[in-house]
Amino acid sequence: MVPAAAAPSRRSLLSSTKNRTPVEAAERSEAATSLDQDEDGCVQFVRQCLHGRELSADTINIICGSWRESTKRQYRGYQQKWLQFCCEKQSDPFNADINLVLDFLTELYKKNLGYSALNTARSSLSSFLSLSGQSNTKLGDHFLVKRFMKGVFLSRPTLPKYQFTWDVNKVLGFLKTLSPVQDLSLLDLSKKLAMLFALLSGQRKQSLHLLDVRNVSVRDDMLIIRYGDLLKQSKPGHHLDEICIAAYPNDVDLCIVNVYMEYVQRTMKLRGSGSRLFISTQKPHNSVSVDTIGRWIKGIMKSAGIDIKCFAPHSTRSAATSAAANAKLSVDTILRTAGWTSDNTFRKFYNKPVNLCSDFSNALLDSFHKA
Numbered sequence: 001m002v003p004a005a006a007a008p009s010r011r012s013l014l015s016s017t018k019n020r021t022p023v024e025a026a027e028r029s030e031a032a033t034s035l036d037q038d039e040d041g042c043v044q045f046v047r048q049c050l051h052g053r054e055l056s057a058d059t060i061n062i063i064c065g066s067w068r069e070s071t072k073r074q075y076r077g078y079q080q081k082w083l084q085f086c087c088e089k090q091s092d093p094f095n096a097d098i099n100l101v102l103d104f105l106t107e108l109y110k111k112n113l114g115y116s117a118l119n120t121a122r123s124s125l126s127s128f129l130s131l132s133g134q135s136n137t138k139l140g141d142h143f144l145v146k147r148f149m150k151g152v153f154l155s156r157p158t159l160p161k162y163q164f165t166w167d168v169n170k171v172l173g174f175l176k177t178l179s180p181v182q183d184l185s186l187l188d189l190s191k192k193l194a195m196l197f198a199l200l201s202g203q204r205k206q207s208l209h210l211l212d213v214r215n216v217s218v219r220d221d222m223l224i225i226r227y228g229d230l231l232k233q234s235k236p237g238h239h240l241d242e243i244c245i246a247a248y249p250n251d252v253d254l255c256i257v258n259v260y261m262e263y264v265q266r267t268m269k270l271r272g273s274g275s276r277l278f279i280s281t282q283k284p285h286n287s288v289s290v291d292t293i294g295r296w297i298k299g300i301m302k303s304a305g306i307d308i309k310c311f312a313p314h315s316t317r318s319a320a321t322s323a324a325a326n327a328k329l330s331v332d333t334i335l336r337t338a339g340w341t342s343d344n345t346f347r348k349f350y351n352k353p354v355n356l357c358s359d360f361s362n363a364l365l366d367s368f369h370k371a
Contacts, residue, residue, distance in 0.1 A: 046128045048094065067127070075124035081108070082125060096129060098142055105148060115158040119149060165315060166306045168199055168323045172254060174304035179253040181262040187281045191296040193263050194278065196256045198297055198316040200245050201225065202324070202337050205297070205313060209290045211277035213264065221247040223257050243337060 050060045067075070085104050086093040108121055126139040139145060178184055178192045197208050207227070215226040225243040247257040264277075271279050276287035297313040324334050 048128075074120055075127060078108075078121040078124040079128075081121075094129065098144055101125060101129070101139065102144060102148055105145075109152060114156045115149070115153045118152050122149065165319045165322050166301075166311055168319050170306060171195065171199065171300060171304040171319075174300065176251070176253045181253075181259050185281075186266060189259070189263055189266065190278060190281060191300050193256070193259050194293055194296045195300045195316070196254070196259055198313075199320045200256055201243050202317055202320045202334070203243075204317060205290050205293050208278065208293050209276075209288070212275050213271075213277050214275050216260070216277065218257060218261065221249075221257065223247075223260060 047060055047064050050063060055063075082104060083093050085107065086096070086100075089100065089103075091100055104125075105118055105121060108118055113121070122140060122145065129139055175192055175195060178188055181189060181192070184192065194208055197203065197211070198205075201207070210227060211225070217224045223245040225245070245256050248255040252258050267279055267285075270285040272285070274287050278288050278293060279285045280288050280292070294313040297316060298308055301311065301313070301316075302308045321334050324337075325331070
């Protein structure tokens, strides 16, 4: 195995911290802060720790590539704060005791961070930090960290964003008014197709953004969608199955096959060499971002009378899957279509009533009158 090429100064940073004086620890922390300017703000911490294990450069690169870009963005800010905190405390940022970690989390708590943010901070430290004298204990598994996080949850709980969801019939009713599709502007046609995809497939904005015309086919009056990119729910041994959406001849205004065919024909000469399905309605007609698709969906929701102050574009996932459950569609079909491996995710976060009125009280009172 070829050792990773590393400058002696970096190796010295990663040497054992036993008997290190506060001044030496502070110097190490300051050096680590300066290294942050040369590498990715997240993975550089992990890279420095792995260099100390004498792994090959290729192995280190593969391990450092195990975090998605979205995770790196979440971790980066907290790791910067941790380095600054260790500089002020003249402590080693790569090998700290549990008391220092808890003091750091407490400092963040005093800055009014909630449970979700503090849990992300804890996770970011776990990606590179070794606890002094406890090499076999993961940071998140330490009993004091668990107790601390439970205390944070009880004092600043993170509750579900939505207690109920909106009625998809309102949006479908509005989409029906956007017809015939041949007369729609490209912008309205794009919005209608994006919302139909979101509702009829139960997918996230990211999944809509990654739709590729090369992986979408129409066969036997059915739209067949495949994904060749990693999705949020992709993991070893699991990737989203093919999504098949049947044509709906009972109402061509809401038939996704009809809308899709019109959109592809309208944009064929505009998209150039790009293959992403959704493109900008303005020149140079490049593929649109996730945020743009979110604005399209939000615009449809607002026009349909959905309270966009309460519900974000991502709520289409909950609204669609909840409506499917209310229509007595099997849970297995819902999970397979949405890409969930466990019904716990669906039941805990997405399956919501259309309103807060419960049938429980009425059923109880009705049973009294029937007695």
